């Protein structure tokens with residue numbers, strides 16, 4: 898018998914893929930990709946890091962629909 902035989906089972910945290918996350922803004926970005934792509938709007942956008950002569954404003958992280966992270970929140974069922 899081992900010490901961890903007495904630990905209570907812990908339910909795994911379900912993964913929320915981007916396509917099911919309330920923070921995902923799905924849209925195809927000009928270049929076709931292997932799977933639909935969107936923008937993660939979980940956090941405020943970051944300044945885009947680009948050459949000084951190009952103004953692209955801000956940058957939202959791009960993710961694929963089958964990506965996920967530990968901060969995903971499921972969309973409300975409606």
Ligand code: SF4
Nearest residue numbers: 915918937939966969
């Ligand atoms: S990266 Fe995380 S928070 Fe952002 S859309 Fe995907 S699951 Fe949601």
